[in-house]
Every structure is written in structure tokens, then in C-alpha cells.
Amino acid sequence: RKEVEQDPGPFNVPEGATVAFNCTYSNSASQSFFWYRQDCRKEPKLLMSVYSSGNEDGRFTAQLNRASQYISLLIRDSKLSDSATYLCVVNGGANNLFFGTGTRLTVIP
């Protein structure tokens, strides 16, 4: 079983739509959770950390469900510039991270 699993998509949504991605993780002892964004042929960049209480950053909301071992990312009012691949990341121990394969989002005009 993979440490982190994501729906690869692609998700094609119109501008202004709301879209949600889910990610499941296998290690119940994981303590740190992140969403990274990766543009085509570029390096990943941190979008937001995910906290137990859930957190919001503008149009982006991240939530963690420890009981079911999944995290989610909600994007409201999608913009063309949101088109990218979104990577779910979970720590696998003290010194390593596990990355999901990514969910590809395309926002259509």
C-alpha cells in the first residue's frame, strides 16, 4: 500500500468553480501534513500546511481527518492561475516525507 494516495485527476473546472481534492495516508503516527503546488516542469512549492483544526488561506481551505486518515484541499472561486498539480505530503518519520502522485487541476476560461 502506498504511504500517500491521491486521485490523479485531471480535474477540469470552469473559472469561479469550487473544487476539492482528497488524499489518504497510511501511517497513523504521521504528525505533519502539507499541500504543495507544482507547475508544469517546475519544482514543488509549499501551498499550505494542514493543521488539526483545519486552516484557511484566502480561497484555500485545508482540513485533516485523523480518524479516517485523510486530508483535503478546497479551492473556492477557481482562477486560471490555479491550474497546476497539487501534491499531498505527509511525514513518514522524523526525517522523511512521503509525497502523493499529485492531482492535476485545469481551470477553464
Place this chain on the structure above:
Amino acid sequence: NAGVTQTPKFQVLKTGQSMTLQCAQDMNHEYMSWYRQDPGMGLRLIHYSVGAGITDQGEVPNGYNVSRSTTEDFPLRLLSAAPSQTSVYFCASSPLLVQETQYFGPGTRLLVL
């Protein structure tokens, strides 16, 4: 700050050749790591270092060596390149803990023929 830099950006090797991928950071970060990214797979950790003189293996270390003689530099060596090592390689750093934000370099695209 330049952040995390990687050289070369692109490289073509023949099977059996060796080479070193360079990674440097100017943020005084203790933690550095190397990942490879392949289609349909998430980034996979090759090796990491928690400080100068300290390195350890990640998920897919075979065929690669690393060293950390300074805080700034963390080169990745391919000992004898194989077609299975065709990939995009990313170097990353963070202040101390892996749980903190990882800053990635722009990547090196490697093709092994």
C-alpha cells in the same frame, strides 16, 4: 538569496557513466535532501542530511551516493548510470526539521541512454 540551486539543468548520459548532480543553498539550512520524480509516482526520497557530515538513506538509495562536507552543498553522485535512473531530480532544504517548509531547487532532468 538565491535559495536552492541545482546544476546542470539537463544531462544526457550513457549507461555506465558516472556523474555528480550539484545542489547548493544559501539559507543556512541544516536539512537537505534529494528526491527523484517519475511519471505516475510521487517524489521519492533518495538520500538526506541533517547537517554537515551526516547523511542517511531514503526510500530509493541504490545507485546513488551523497556527502555533506559543508552546510551549503549536498552533491548527489550516480556511480554507474542505468536507464532506470532516467528521471527528474530535485534537491530540497529546510531549516532544521523535515516537518518545516521544504524549499526545492529547479530540478535536473537526466536521461540515461
